[in-house]
Amino acid sequence: MAIRWKDKKDVVLLSTIHNPEMVMKNNELKPKVVIDYNDTMGGVDRIDHHLAAYPGGRDSPLEYRISVIRKMFEKCCPSVVAPKVGRPGKTPHPLRLTERHFPELLPPTQKKNAPTRKCAMCSRVRDAKGKKIRRESRYCCPDCDVALSVTPCFRVYHTTLNI
Numbered sequence: 001m002a003i004r005w006k007d008k009k010d011v012v013l014l015s016t017i018h019n020p021e022m023v024m025k026n027n028e029l030k031p032k033v034v035i036d037y038n039d040t041m042g043g044v045d046r047i048d049h050h051l052a053a054y055p056g057g058r059d060s061p062l063e064y065r066i067s068v069i070r071k072m073f074e075k076c077c078p079s080v081v082a083p084k085v086g087r088p089g090k091t092p093h094p095l096r097l098t099e100r101h102f103p104e105l106l107p108p109t110q111k112k113n114a115p116t117r118k119c120a121m122c123s124r125v126r127d128a129k130g131k132k133i134r135r136e137s138r139y140c141c142p143d144c145d146v147a148l149s150v151t152p153c154f155r156v157y158h159t160t161l162n163i
């Protein structure tokens with residue numbers, strides 16, 4: 001959720017763990033996320049403090065605000081900020097070109113003995129009509145956490161810089 005809330009200054013807050021819930025604190029009605037943040041930081045109105053310290057010039061106020069929000073997330077919930085590596089079909093594993101990766105059969109699931117998953121390479125390619133090619137594979141790269149057909153996709157995926 002994202003809320004915009006006025007506390008002396010305008011504060012924009014993004015949170016994936018909070019509801020836009022309002023809480024009474026020190027006879028003031030504040031969004032819970034602001035109170036949680038202030039509690040976490042062990043200070044009062046630290047967000048406001050950060051904003052007040054905005055130096056002007058180099059960064060735009062918006063960029064500065066984003067960096068403040070980012071810092072706050074890095075402190076209180078790093079998992080939200082940390083980039084996820086190896087999400088299928090999204091960011092290719094950064095070390096896939098230098099590490100030694102080998103194809104493995106996808107592990108059996110409760111439902112299927114020989115499960116298949118969408119090949120991460122094929123799904124990046126579009127056919128003549130501009131449709132995404134969807135080809136299932138029984139093999140995956142466990143290090144990259146993507147399914148890949150053994151040939152040619154496994155080799156292409158692990159040898160091409162920009163895929």
Ligand SMILES: [Zn+2]
Pocket residue numbers: 119120121122123135148149153
């Ligand atoms: Zn493929």
Ligand SMILES: [Zn+2]
Pocket residue numbers: 093096101102141142143144145158
């Ligand atoms: Zn790999």
